[in-house]
Amino acid sequence: MASFKITGDRRLKGEIVPQGAKNEALQIICAVLLTKEPVTIHNIPDIRDVNQLINLLGDLGVRRTRLSESSIRFEADDINLDYLESDSFRQKAAALRGSVMLLGPMLARFRKGRIPRPGGDKIGRRRLDTHFLGFEKLGAEFSYDEEDGGFYRVDAANLKGTFMLLDEASVTGTANVLMAAVMAEGTTTIYNAACEPYLQQLCKMLNRMGAKISGIASNMLIVEGVSELKGTEHTMLPDMIEIGSFIGLAAMTQSEITIKDCQIPELGIIPDVFKRLGIQMEFRGDDIFIPAQERYRIENYLDGSTLSVADAPWPGFTPDLLSIVLVTATQAQGTVLIHQKMFESRLFFVDKLIEMGAQIILCDPHRATVIGHNRETQLRGIRMTSPDIRAGVALLIAAMSAKGVSIIDNIEQIDRGYQNIDTRLNAIGAEIVRL
Template sequence: MGTFKIEGGIRLKGDITPQGAKNEALQILCAVLLTAEKVTINNIPDIIDVNKLITLLGNLGVKIQKNGQSSITFQSDDVNVGYLETEAFKKEGGSLRGSIMIVGPLLARFGKGYIPKPGGDKIGRRRLDTHFEGFINLGAKFRYNKEDHFYGVEATDGLTGSDMLLDEASVTGTANIVMAAVLAKGRTTVYNAACEPYLQQLCKMLNSMGAKISGVGSNLLIIEGVEKLEGCTHKILPDMIEIGSWIGLAAMTKSEITIKNVSWENLGVIPNVFRKLGITLERKGDDIFIPAHENGYEVKTDIDGSILTISDAPWPGFTPDLLSIVLVVATQAKGDVLIHQKMFESRLFFVDKLIDMGAKIILCDPHRAVVIGHDFKSQLKATIMSSPDIRAGISLLIAALSAKGTSTIQNIEQIDRGYERIDERLRAIGANIVRV
C-alpha cells in the first residue's frame, strides 16, 4: 500500500495542465467495441481506472497500439466474447465500476453482454437498474446470478428501438443505453437522459462514426439505429474534476496558479460555485488564473442573508465529484457553508479526518455537513490519515498541503485511480510531497 508524505504550509506557484477527463475516457474506451474499424483516442489519462479498462479491452481481444503519450489506437475486429464467461473476467470486471459500460456495446454488436457486480469507490449504493431496464426496453433478456453477483443481457435476434423514460438521469446508464441503441433497429428516444459534457462527447464521437443521434446536450436524445459504425479519431476533454481540485488547492495554500487549457465552455457552473466561496478566478484565453489570496476568501451569503448552501445536482447542476473539494476549501473560508451531498450516502464520512486536523465541521447526517470557516486564523494540523475514495483522497491531500507540519496519507492507490502522476505534477509547482 503506497503512502504520501506531505510537508504542508508551502506556497505553490506555476502552471498546471489538467489531464484528460477520467469519466469521459471510461465511456469513450467502451465505445471502441462498437466497430471493427480503427478508433484513435487522444488525451487519454494515465490513471489506474483507465489503464484497468484498457487491459480489460485487450483481454477481450481488442488490438491496442500506443501512438505516443496519451494517444492509443484500438481495433475491435476480433473480439473474444467467450472471455466474458471466464473466472478471470469475473475477477477483472468486478474491480472497476466503469466496466459496466462494455455491456451496451457488446449487446448491440454481438447480442450479449455480461458483467460481474462492479467495484469502485465505497461512497454508498450505486444502483444499476437504469442500465438494465434500458436494455430490456430495447428487447434484451435479463438474468442475474445472485451467488456470483453476475449480470447478463442477451438479444439473439438483435435490439429494437424503443421510447423510454429513465428513472434517474444516470450518466453511465445513459451512455450504456445510447451505445446499445445506435445499432438497434428503428428509433429510440431516451427522456430524462444525462447531458453532462462527457455524455455529449460520447454522442459526438458516435455521430462521427456514423450514428444518428440528435438532441445532444439536452435531456431528450433521439437515436435512429444504423447497421454499422466506422472508425474515427477523438480527443478527450480536460478533466473538470481535476480543474476544480486545482482551484481549491490554490485557494487553500494561498498560491498563484494558472490552470492551462481548461475548455471553459464545458465547465458549466463550476467557476461560479468557487466564486461563491469568495475565490477569485480570472479567465485568460482558455486558461484559469488564480491569484494568491493573501487576505483569504469570504463566503457570499444568499440574497436574503441565509447561509450559503452548495449541493450537487445532475448537469447543468454542480457535479457531486467536487463537493468534497468544496467542503475542504470551506474550512478556511471567512463564513459558513452548508454542504448537501444528495446522491451518495457515504461520501461525507471522511470529514472526521478533517476534524482531527482542527477543522470546524458539524456532520448533520450522512448527506449534510455544516462547515464553519477558520478564515486562516487557525491553520489545519498535520496528521496521519487514509484515503477512502478518489475524491475524498484528493481533498485530504489538499488539506495536508495547507496544514502545518508533515502529514501522511495512506492507501494513495485510491488517489492514483483518478489523478495522473499527481505527486510529480505538484512537485513541479513547488509542493513538498514524496511517494513512499
C-alpha cells in the first residue's frame, strides 16, 4: 500500500492541464466492442481504473495500438467470448466497477454477456437495477448465480426496441442501455435518460459509427436500431471533476493557478457553485485563471438564510465534487450545508477533517454543515486514509493547506481517478512525496 507525505502551507503558481474525463472514458472505451472496425480514442487518462479496463479488453481479444501517450487505436474484430467463463475474467472484472459497461456492447453485438458483481468505491449503495431493467425491457433475460462466483448471465437473442422509463437518471445505466439499443430491432425510446456531457459524447460517437440517436442533451433519447456499426475517431472531454478539484485547491492554498483547455461550456454550473463560495476566477478563452485570494466569503441566499449545495442529475451539480466543495468551505468565511443525496457513505471522511481542526457538523449520513474558519485558524497535518477517489483528493487538498506534515495512506484510491497527481502538483510548487 502506497502513501503520500505532504508538506502543507505552500502556495502554488503556474499552469496545469486537466486529464481526459475518467467517467467518459469508461463508457467510450467499452463502446469499441460494438464494431469490428478500428476505433481511435484520444485524450485517454492514464489512471488505474481506465488502464484496468483497457487491459481487460485486451484479454478479451481487442487489439490495442498506442499512437501517443494519450491516444490508442482499438480493433475488436476477433473477440474471445470463452474468456468470459474464466477465473481471470471474474477476478479482473469484479475489481473494477466500470466493467459493468461491457454488458451493453456485448448484448448488442454478440447477444449475450456475463459479468461478476463489480467492485469500486465504498461510498454507499450503488445498485445495478437500472441497467438490468433496461436490458429486460429490450428483451434480454438475466440470471444471477451466487454459487457460480457471483456472476450475472444475460441472454439477449432477441433484442427489440421499446419504450422505457428509467427508474433513475443513471449515467452508467443510460449509457449501458443505450449501447444495447443501438443494434436492437426497431425503435427504442429511453425516457428519464441521463444527459451529462459524458453521455452526450457517447451519443455523438455512436452516431459517427452509424447509430441513429436523436434527443441528445435531453432526458429523452430515441434510438433507431441498425444492423452494424463502423469505426470512428473520438476525443474525450477534459475531466470536469479534476477541473473543479483544481479550483478548490487554488482557493484553499491561496494559490495562483491557470487551468488550461477546460472546454468551459461543458462545465455547466460547476464554476458558478465555486463562485458562490466566494472564489474568484476569470475565463481566458478556454482557460480558467484562479488568482491568489487571502479570503473568500460564502454567499447567503437573498433572504439571508444559509447556502445549501446539493447534488442533482445533470444539469444539476455533480455529486463527485461535493467532497471538494466541503473541504474548500472549511477555510471560507461563512457557513454552508452540504447535502449529498445520492450516496449515504460519501461524507464519512469528514471525521478526518474534524481531526485536522475543521468545524463540521455531520448531521446525518447525507448532510454536513461546514462553518468556515475564515483563515483565523489553520488546519493541522495528521495521518489519514483515503476511503474513495473523491474524498481522497479532498483530503489531499486539506493536507496541502494545513500546517505541518500529513500522511495519506491507501492512495491507490486517488490513483484510480487522478493521473500522476503528485507529479503534476509538484511541478507548480507542491511538496508531495510518494512513499
